[in-house]
Amino acid sequence: MDINLILNSMWTLISAILVFIMHAGFALVEVGFTQSKNAVNIIMKNFVTVGIGVLAFYFVGYGLMYGNDLGSFIGFSSFMLHNTPETVSGVSFEVYFLFQAIFCATCATIVSGAMAERTKFYAYIVFCVVATTIIYPLIGHWIWGGGFLAAMGFRDFAGGTAVHAIGGVAALIGAYLVGPREGKYKKGKVKAIPGHNIPLGALGVLILWFGWFGFNGGSTLDITSPLTAHSAITTLFGGAAATLSALLFSIVRYKTPDAGLTLNGALAGLVGVTAGASMITYMGAIIIGVAAGIIMILAVGFFDSVLKVDDPVGAISVHGVCGSLGTIAVGLFATDGGLFYGGGFSLLGIQTLGVLVCISASAVLSFVTFIILKKTMGLKVSQDHEIDGLDNIEHGISAYINL
Amino acid sequence: MDINLILNSMWTLISAILVFIMHAGFALVEVGFTQSKNAVNIIMKNFVTVGIGVLAFYFVGYGLMYGNDLGSFIGFSSFMLHNTPETVSGVSFEVYFLFQAIFCATCATIVSGAMAERTKFYAYIVFCVVATTIIYPLIGHWIWGGGFLAAMGFRDFAGGTAVHAIGGVAALIGAYLVGPREGKYKKGKVKAIPGHNIPLGALGVLILWFGWFGFNGGSTLDITSPLTAHSAITTLFGGAAATLSALLFSIVRYKTPDAGLTLNGALAGLVGVTAGASMITYMGAIIIGVAAGIIMILAVGFFDSVLKVDDPVGAISVHGVCGSLGTIAVGLFATDGGLFYGGGFSLLGIQTLGVLVCISASAVLSFVTFIILKKTMGLKVSQDHEIDGLDNIEHGISAYINL
Amino acid sequence: MDINLILNSMWTLISAILVFIMHAGFALVEVGFTQSKNAVNIIMKNFVTVGIGVLAFYFVGYGLMYGNDLGSFIGFSSFMLHNTPETVSGVSFEVYFLFQAIFCATCATIVSGAMAERTKFYAYIVFCVVATTIIYPLIGHWIWGGGFLAAMGFRDFAGGTAVHAIGGVAALIGAYLVGPREGKYKKGKVKAIPGHNIPLGALGVLILWFGWFGFNGGSTLDITSPLTAHSAITTLFGGAAATLSALLFSIVRYKTPDAGLTLNGALAGLVGVTAGASMITYMGAIIIGVAAGIIMILAVGFFDSVLKVDDPVGAISVHGVCGSLGTIAVGLFATDGGLFYGGGFSLLGIQTLGVLVCISASAVLSFVTFIILKKTMGLKVSQDHEIDGLDNIEHGISAYINL
Amino acid sequence: MDKKISKIEIITRPRMLEELKEALNQIGITGITVSSVLGCGMQKGATEYYRGVPLEINLLPKIKLEIVVCEVPVDLVIETAKKVLHTGNIGDGKIFVYDVANVIRVRTGEEGWDALQDKI
């Protein structure tokens, strides 16, 4: 009995369980920051995402992502876990798979947020299948499965790009193609459509943060390494610093401590440190956090008012922008190889190139998927259905009953 | 210092903590799927259940369940943990007791859901005491405490029967004896009484799922065993498969992706794989999950419209039906001894017999308890109180204040 | 590789993560038991508390609390974790710091609850900085950092005084100085201002309880010790016993099973056993729990109706009173040295003295802070703002949107 | 045809909604507008306790039904409502009757009496 194997497997198992509860976090953030008439639809999408995500990963995704490498481009073997080894990366295969399977569903969930309140339920389901059988496993293979980015020296510790940037870019494409919500842009003016339950959204953010300790901390797959606790601290600091910077920046910019932006700030910081959680110093985490909080607010304004892409929960800015920039920031802040630590420009170059490759791939793949969906079954519900709310029309039920 | 003892104790401790949060899950599912005028009552019942459950188990339950065996029928010793050993089943006695004590309260909680919205608060409290001092420990002794079912070779890994089927059957008896809610059956027609907060209910389901990794994964009491991670994966797959099958079946049967049934589906799948989580393959878990999702929907329709037993949250179908069938399914899907794996009919027979014995015992014991309650203090609140809501009458407070 | 170091570090890391989610619990309890018009403000305060708490502890607090001791009064070194050791108390330094940093924010959160619904957002922020850079670290140093109370033999296992009593006393001072909410005392009569969402509050209590297993259980920093599981059980029993005693006492005293008091009861019990969780027997925990539930109700009545200090969530009674008395009770119930176990009065004396020193210090420090705030920026929002709700005025947003 | 049009406003216990609606349907009334209101009348709410402090409830949840009809059935509506609602206890509710100057059905543009006739 190898004691390290058991310890690390145990830690990875617990981390996987922590990552699982992040799905509750995602669901609540989405529900809280959208209108009450679509809450059931959002809940349903989140449950379907978990269901499809883990099973798709079992049947197909794992094989493409971690199967035997074909030309540094894709894996191909181990479907349904046939012929898998007993241990991987120093942990038992079962916990490794569990951790990866629960990760997988996260990527699609990000997209669900940005397209909320107007997307057809069945169209989302189809996209979810594509995302968890093709988009995530393919790009994931490049980064983590032994593909060409890994070979190039591209570093993405816990998925700043593999999960968040990829998900955020798909969210951008999806939100752009489905078009804005009714009433969001009226006569060229941007209108606010406030979320209906801030406390639930806030609970969601705290649950996500809680789970993130498993997401980042668990990504070492190694509890015997000091990097695990180190990652937990950078996770804590990144989130804390970004909460404060987003709060202050919202006060400076909009004269009010904005709740939506502050909560998004916490998430922006968490996403920001994800790619480098184990490679940056505590001060590095704080600086990245501060930057993430501010950049996220600028990005929200940019997508909302300049590009006019309607993203109800800010998923594009939080996951797409902060995920990408956080991964590039590894080239600056990595104590081993980062520009600020005397590592020169080489890592920075690799990181930038890697991010560009990944988000381009995600953009192309999701564009193709959504365009096909748009031409065939359609992406958007009818205006009437949207105005009446998806809950009554698509699910025949209201989220809340008060009388 | 025995390192395995420490590792396994640590895992069991963490699992116990995960099982604890399931009480929040139960409370939210119940609150979400009932009417707002009874939300405080439900919350109170859940807190009382935790309080009574763990203390009753300490004073009485543990001794009856795991004390020295008398005639393979009941334990009798170790009350208030007198003369308990230092270690049990390879873990420290303290964590063993903690895990068991938190389990105990679960059984009564199931009943609370099915009888919600019309049962007298004090009557429920009395039942809760009986359930956690007699019903659960007695039957639990047969299965896990060295009683005759254990001797017979009956297998119930994490409580598909010991917790869920027993609780579900008591729920059936209770719901039948207390009678339906006002307005549920009018002039022979079934009326829907929708839940008042689907997002809270959904959060409850995800919290339950999260805790279930401790419920099933922790039931090995052994982190060094590969069965622990295996159980976690079957738990994940069972829930995922049932979520999707319930969703699809609700679309087929009722032409709408029904939120209540989909959420119940996740729970049905989790209950379904509980009895065999460590003994079935991944495909076995998926198949049991798919079946559980569908059977649960049929059962809900059966109890609701044919038997006319009013079960606001579907507890009878989710816990009673899927718990029983999931335990029997061990006789089919257990890789070691199951019919489908060449084990012949013997295990299937034992499982079926064991389930019948347990649910009969639970039915009789809870019938006696409820009948006595009905004849003495009464089970149901007055019609006026029911219509006005239990919160105002029994607790003098409303769950929500909006003005 | 020292296996114990790894095991204990892992346990402490997991405990720290559990303590983190307590912030969600605090936020929900506060939101649930206050009015809907202030829910966003409460959420914002909780996020700011986390953000400030952990960073302040990193930059300043840790150094004052655990830095090199100056005259048994304060620590002074290790700011920003400079020159910290590799391991502390048998766990890796990183996890030790993480656990401590997350603890730190808890203290300020308690104050936020008692001053809810009328305190200026920016005034609270300033107090939060003071609390996490000075008040908590200073007093914490005396108790846990090698200061004079530690030297005296004062025992506070998991922070019954260091966190709860100190926070509760600061809450008393703050609530007194800011004055009651509009309409709370009208013509000398006390009016109830009911909380707006009991289910959310209840969820908060269960999440707190869940996290408390890390708060108390993790405070051993040692999973190899039987005291860890022991503390988890006393935590469970303390909470359970107090839930039931508060329920019964509310029925006796107010003729109704009061939801607010029962939920507070659970917390009172948890606070009550915190100081001695590892030193008392199971029966000791039950007795302390029963007492805590009753004393809390008496205290709530005392502060509310006699002293006329308006504490919307009961934080003063739950944390201040039960934290202090629970710490003193260690002198009675500690199996090693407590009066009831033949230890005589010496420990009781030390505990009483220690508690008095700590709460006096907290009272003075927070009085000075709040008085300065009151004279400069002011503590209380204008009457108009208070009546309209802090959400619209300070944050420009409503927590809930229904139309 | 210029018949007098009246509005009947019934304020009563929320739980009576279903039954009242059915009874009104049976006498041929199809148009009803319902709102949740808070009522302050002779009936006093039970004193509730919240954390041990008495909570006077003097605004009780009520429902208000508004029914606009032509002259003849006003009495019929009132009789029907009384039959359904009467228990003899405080809280049975009140009925107010108002004159209506005109009614317009948006769908067809009909006015007055015509706008109140149900046909699709």
Next chain:
Amino acid sequence: MDKKISKIEIITRPRMLEELKEALNQIGITGITVSSVLGCGMQKGATEYYRGVPLEINLLPKIKLEIVVCEVPVDLVIETAKKVLHTGNIGDGKIFVYDVANVIRVRTGEEGWDALQDKI
């Protein structure tokens, strides 16, 4: 006795509810029906920001009190309301007065003036 019956409708700030209710009680009014409404009047809501986008609030939360009384105290009610509500600022509210054709107390079956007399 066939006195004229009137309904007085007061639309004002939600926070005035308690005080208004007490003042009305003091002049002997016991029957009041309250509802939450959204008002669009001269008063404009503060512009709020949500995620940096301005959010025009032109519907402000208001309360509507309906009080049905016999002719004599109409002016008294109006004076009382004015005294309590007047601040001179926009948002003080409006009062509307309507004629009521009839009132029925369900509990006793009394009509008109009688139905408005409080007695148990």
Next chain:
Amino acid sequence: MDKKISKIEIITRPRMLEELKEALNQIGITGITVSSVLGCGMQKGATEYYRGVPLEINLLPKIKLEIVVCEVPVDLVIETAKKVLHTGNIGDGKIFVYDVANVIRVRTGEEGWDALQDKI
């Protein structure tokens, strides 16, 4: 100046609120009171299913707009509302017109016609 004052009550689909409000603003109406009501009319709600059991919805969410104006613009308001609301489908809504006995502006104490003129 003693002009006749009327109240116009429009009951229609919730989603029309914004558009209706804008149209009314354009014809110079500034005072509007809006409430959420449940309507029971010719329109039947879609039958929903909840856990497989049909859920008859015969109370649909509607909004009620109340607008008090002086005699002249009553027809203008009605025409405007009809223009905005008319689709020819069931559910377009109904408009009721009532006489108002008096109006008082609390802020200034003005009564009748004066109380309805907008000026700050």
